[in-house]
Amino acid sequence: GAGVSQSPSNKVTEKGKDVELRCDPISGHTALYWYRQSLGQGLEFLIYFQGNSAPDKSGLPSDRFSAERTGGSVSTLTIQRTQQEDSAVYLCASSQGGPSNTGELFFGEGSRLTVL
């Protein structure tokens, strides 16, 4: 499809296990974002990739969280030693970036993570 694709759509894991969440942005989009939405909360910024620039990691809640973006396209968000408070919907978004960017982010449907 032409939209942002995320996998898995649902992930249930045990506390202490590592998980990887994948995001395929829209082709040609240079900016990629990860957000998460915990129950009853808004969208919490995690990390932002823009082209070849160093990513903005200011939203990562702890050093258990990391993300990579390979080849300027696919991104993987990794959570090590998961905790119950990591349970949330993890949303990936991409945008065109550049001077003509309207600021509109295109979101995927999210990966729902449940840590037991």
Place this chain on the structure above:
Amino acid sequence: DQQVKQNSPSLSVQEGRISILNCDYTNSMFDYFLWYKKYPAEGPTFLISISSIKDKNEDGRFTVFLNKSAKHLSLHIVPSQPGDSAVYFCAASRGGANSKLTFGKGITLSVRP
């Protein structure tokens, strides 16, 4: 520290009437504001945006008003339709349209037939 605040968690309006969704922000460096709409089990979708150099932007039934002195923006939907029932997120960024967005907690709008 919530820099974008949507203080009302929910709003219910009658079909055909106006829906007014409010949003306040604390960071005076924000210069670009957006509204997103989210249905259950779907990702948020862009609705409308406004730059800080404007005080109003209109797109069909949707109008966003920006009051910089009050650090307040609002989304007006008129006439409201049952299909507008969703969660609406206000978002803001600094440094223009290329910057990361800070989102509010969202408002659940219910439009009664």
